[in-house]
Amino acid sequence: MSEAAAALHGVAQRFGRKVVLRGVDLELRPGGIVGLVGANGSGKTTLFAILSGLLQPDAGERRLFGRAADEVDAPARARLAYVAHATQLYGALSARENLRLFADLRAAAGLSTRPADEVLRELGLSPEALGRPVATFSRGMAQRVALARALAARPELLLLDEPFTALDAAGRGLLSRVLLDERSRGAAVLLSSHDFDALVQICDRIVLLEGGALARSVEHRGDREDFRRRAAALWHDLPADPGDTLVDGPR
Amino acid sequence: MRLLRQALLLLRSELRQELRDFELLLTAGFFTVVLLAMFYLSFASLQAKAHLHALPGLMWLTVAFVGVLTLTRVFDREREADTLRALLAAPIDRLAIYLAKAAMALSVLMVCCAVLVPGLWLIFPAAQAFADQPGQTALLALLGCGGYVAIGTLFAAGLATGAGKNTLLFIILYPLTTPVLMYALVTTRALIDRDPGLPGHLMQMFVLDVILFAAACLLFETVLIGAPVRPHRRPPLRPSVHRDMSREPSR
Numbered sequence: 144m145s146e147a148a149a150a151l152h153g154v155a156q157r158f159g160r161k162v163v164l165r166g167v168d169l170e171l172r173p174g175g176i177v178g179l180v181g182a183n184g185s186g187k188t189t190l191f192a193i194l195s196g197l198l199q200p201d202a203g204e205r206r207l208f209g210r211a212a213d214e215v216d217a218p219a220r221a222r223l224a225y226v227a228h229a230t231q232l233y234g235a236l237s238a239r240e241n242l243r244l245f246a247d248l249r250a251a252a253g254l255s256t257r258p259a260d261e262v263l264r265e266l267g268l269s270p271e272a273l274g275r276p277v278a279t280f281s282r283g284m285a286q287r288v289a290l291a292r293a294l295a296a297r298p299e300l301l302l303l304d305e306p307f308t309a310l311d312a313a314g315r316g317l318l319s320r321v322l323l324d325e326r327s328r329g330a331a332v333l334l335s336s337h338d339f340d341a342l343v344q345i346c347d348r349i350v351l352l353e354g355g356a357l358a359r360s361v362e363h364r365g366d367r368e369d370f371r372r373r374a375a376a377l378w379h380d381l382p383a384d385p386g387d388t389l390v391d392g393p394r
Numbered sequence: 395m396r397l398l399r400q401a402l403l404l405l406r407s408e409l410r411q412e413l414r415d416f417e418l419l420l421t422a423g424f425f426t427v428v429l430l431a432m433f434y435l436s437f438a439s440l441q442a443k444a445h446l447h448a449l450p451g452l453m454w455l456t457v458a459f460v461g462v463l464t465l466t467r468v469f470d471r472e473r474e475a476d477t478l479r480a481l482l483a484a485p486i487d488r489l490a491i492y493l494a495k496a497a498m499a500l501s502v503l504m505v506c507c508a509v510l511v512p513g514l515w516l517i518f519p520a521a522q523a524f525a526d527q528p529g530q531t532a533l534l535a536l537l538g539c540g541g542y543v544a545i546g547t548l549f550a551a552g553l554a555t556g557a558g559k560n561t562l563l564f565i566i567l568y569p570l571t572t573p574v575l576m577y578a579l580v581t582t583r584a585l586i587d588r589d590p591g592l593p594g595h596l597m598q599m600f601v602l603d604v605i606l607f608a609a610a611c612l613l614f615e616t617v618l619i620g621a622p623v624r625p626h627r628r629p630p631l632r633p634s635v636h637r638d639m640s641r642e643p644s645r
Contacts, residue, residue: 195483199619214619221485231480233471235411244407248486251399276414292480 146209147172148300148331149194149223154203156189163189165355166203171300171331176322178342179335180378181352187335188228190352191304194333195225208299221254223300224293228308230285234278238263238288241277245292254296262291267317282309290318294325301325303334307341319345339378343371351377397487404481404494411471418502422464426506429456430513438517445520450582454575456510457503457539462567464502465546468495469554478554482618492614496547500539507535523586530585530592537599538578541606542571548610552617577602 149171156164163186171177181187192198193205196215205212207219215223232241242259249256263273266287277285286309293301301322307315315338322332322345336342342349344367350360361377363370412418433452437445472478481491511531515521524531549566581595589595 197479197482197619217485217487220483223483225483227476227479229476231476233407233411233477234475235414236407240407240410244403245480245484247403248400248484248490251396251403252485252487253396254485 147206148208149333150204150206151190151193151200152204152206154190154193154200154205156186156193156198156200163355164193164200167352167355167357169350169357171333173299173329173331174326175347176326176332176334176345178346178349179333179352180337180342180349181335185352186355187352188304191225191227191302191333191335194300195223195302196220197225217252221249221252221296222298223302224296224298225302226289226293226304226306228304230277230282230289232277232285232288232292235276237274237276238268238280238291239273241288242292242295246295249296257295257297259291259295262295263288266291266294266321267314283311283314286310287314290321294321297328299330301330301332301334303332305335305337307336307338315341339374343367343374349374349377397490397493400486400490401493401497404490405497408468408494408498412498418464418467418498419505421467422460422502422506423509425460425463426456426509427513429459430510430517433514434517442518442520445518446586449514449518449521449586450579453510453514453582454538454578457507457542457578458568458571458575460506461499461503461539461542461546461571462564464499464506465543465550465567466563468499468502468547469550473554478551478618482555488615488618489611492547492551492611495551496543496610499547500543503539503543504535507539511535520586523588527585527588530596533596534578534581534585534599537596537603538574538581541574541577541599541603544603544606544610545570545574548614548617551614555618574599574602574606 147170149169151167151169154164154167154169155162167186167190169177169190179187179190189198193200194207196212196219199214205215207215208222212219232238233244236244239259242263246256246259260270260273264270268284268287268291272280272284277288280288286306290303290306293303303322306318310318319341322334325332326345326347334342334346346363348360348362350357352358359377361370361373437448437452440448469478472481478491482488511521511524515524546563546567549570550563553563553566577595577599581592581599583589584592584595
């Protein structure tokens with residue numbers, strides 16, 4: 144079996160007196176897409192922050208690409224890409240300039256990146272839009288730029304916090320295809336989403352984060368319909384949250 | 395070399411954004427002019443001897459106020475779109491972020507000093523010493539602003555990754571920059587008095603700047619990300635109970 148791209152063992156995190164994660168165990172293997180579901184405030188974003196190295200966990204072990212990662216150093220960060228819930232783009236810069244800045248920074252570290260225009264077009268942005276400031280973009284267009292920046296790095300580990308947010312139906316379909324391509328390429332993907340249909344169509348495993356712990360999971364074993372039924376049961380057990388917006392779910 | 399290249403790329407991006415709206419320069423420059431006008435209205439009628447005593451304080455009070463405004467705005471750009479986290483997750487030397495931000499803040503402060511010092515000279519005849527010793531005055535401004543920015547950038551960055559506590563910067567920064575400002579006050583007084591010990595004072599300021607800069611470089615990553623994981627730093631929390639629903643019958 145191939146080595147996990149990322150693994151967490153007993154990872155715990157608290158902010159002040161609030162315990163956000165308690166003893167999380169998770170493995171992300173190359174060529175697999177794992178869906179992360181949970182109510183708002185269940186700790187999904189904290190989990191992404193720990194995996195991407197933006198947060199040091201209070202306890203537990205974090206392993207990246209087969210070695211312990213007490214700190215997520217630059218060589219490890221070169222192999223992963225993180226798309227946060229916010230698009231994290233410079234509004235005054237164009238889509239092309241945003242991507243080129245990060246490409247140039249990678250190039251300065253001796254790392255290659257796919258051409259900005261190529262990736263942006265792949266994600267459905269028109270050539271005229273590439274030179275416009277990102278501040279003039281709709282949320283959906285900005286989300287595509289953020290995804291393009293991540294994909295341009297050809298990451299081995301792709302961390303996507305609610306990537307379907309603000310994308311229209313065509314954009315969701317496009318992103319699903321792109322993620323399946325990434326899986327075929329051998330990338331390990333972790334994505335959180337409230338879009339049930341999108342998750343069951345592309346994920347190999349769906350895990351439920353509940354009370355700061357990975358409570359349950361369902362795995363795809365060849366039959367997509369069977370996977371959908373079992374995932375629906377998991378989805379049905381999601382704790383109700385007034386602020387939680389589930390779309391296309393089977394409830 | 396890689397660090398410098400990445401810092402220059404980030405600084406170039408900062409400048410590119412600044413040249414599109416001149417937000418930082420206009421805000422800081424306008425504030426400097428407003429302070430000069432207030433100083434004129436308050437102190438111009440005093441005797442020239444009183445000006446001699448007041449000048450160092452007026453100069454560095456302006457730098458302290460404009461400095462904190464500049465540092466806040468430099469990181470507000472990152473805070474608005476959460477772009478600082480994108481940089482922290484990128485495979486770059488994180489110190490490059492500090493260097494670029496510090497260079498940007500220092501550039502803005504030096505532009506403000508280019509308005510402030512001639513302004514003080516126009517308002518207060520006692521400031522003739524600035525015009526008589528332009529090289530030493532420029533060096534004094536550079537060293538004073540450099541020390542202020544070295545420590546200020548560190549804490550402004552730390553607050554930028556937090557949950558919007560800009561007001562904290564004022565509370566934290568002024569006590570911490572007091573040594574730099576005190577040294578700058580004493581050196582400015584020496585310059586105005588044409589003290590032969592001025593080079594010694596400037597050298598002391600240089601040494602202080604180097605110490606502050608080195609300390610900030612050492613602490614930057616820890617302030618932004620936190621200390622590396624130390625296993626079992628806290629007592630273990632209740633472990634996660636993971637139930638694999640893949641082995642359960644479909645509902």
